[in-house]
Amino acid sequence: MKKSMVWRKLIAEIRKCGIKRFVVLSVIIMTSLAFAYRIRQIRQESNHVVNNIVRIHREMGAPEEYVIAEKTNDFLREPIFIENGRALVSRGRVRLFAAGQRISGTDARITSVSSNLDLHTGMFVVRVSKRLNGQFFAERRFDGFFLPLEAILPDHARVISRDVERQVVAGLREGERVVLR
Numbered sequence: 001m002k003k004s005m006v007w008r009k010l011i012a013e014i015r016k017c018g019i020k021r022f023v024v025l026s027v028i029i030m031t032s033l034a035f036a037y038r039i040r041q042i043r044q045e046s047n048h049v050v051n052n053i054v055r056i057h058r059e060m061g062a063p064e065e066y067v068i069a070e071k072t073n074d075f076l077r078e079p080i081f082i083e084n085g086r087a088l089v090s091r092g093r094v095r096l097f098a099a100g101q102r103i104s105g106t107d108a109r110i111t112s113v114s115s116n117l118d119l120h121t122g123m124f125v126v127r128v129s130k131r132l133n134g135q136f137f138a139e140r141r142f143d144g145f146f147l148p149l150e151a152i153l154p155d156h157a158r159v160i161s162r163d164v165e166r167q168v169v170a171g172l173r174e175g176e177r178v179v180l181r
Contacts, residue, residue, distance in 0.1 A: 077137035088123035
């Protein structure tokens with residue numbers, strides 16, 4: 001058959017079925033073809049290798065950061081807000097303060113730590129030897145292994161105390177590697 005014959009037969013069929021049916025069928029066929037094309041594109045894009053940190057760690061292993069444990073004698077610093085030589089601390093933090101502790105940046109010391117709640121504030125009162133005002137740090141001296149808070153401790157180690165940046169750990173050996181998160 002010639003091309004002109006095919007077109008004539010197609011036009012005759014369209015006239016016989018109606019123009020509305022032809023348009024509806026054409027839209028359905030075009031939509032189906034568009035969906036099939038888009039699905040093919042998505043599959044091709046999904047097969048591309050994308051380098052990301054999870055895949056690299058899975059294939060080559062995660063890089064490991066660590067510190068070497070060294071026993072030192074140093075301070076842990078606990079923040080304390082002092083107003084007129086008096087500070088108010090919560091029940092959870094009162095055990096971190098003791099008489100005689102040095103206040104960093106000054107020559108003042110903690111003179112007393114109350115064991116009873118102040119009924120007006122619901123907090124424990126810590127008194128300081130000088131009339132200071134502002135944010136300070138009370139220093140506590142420890143002898144042990146000072147590690148950052150993000151250190152993953154081995155099973156044989158235990159935390160003695162900690163502050164906002166570091167922790168004092170016992171049970172480690174000198175020169176032992178401690179992995180950081």
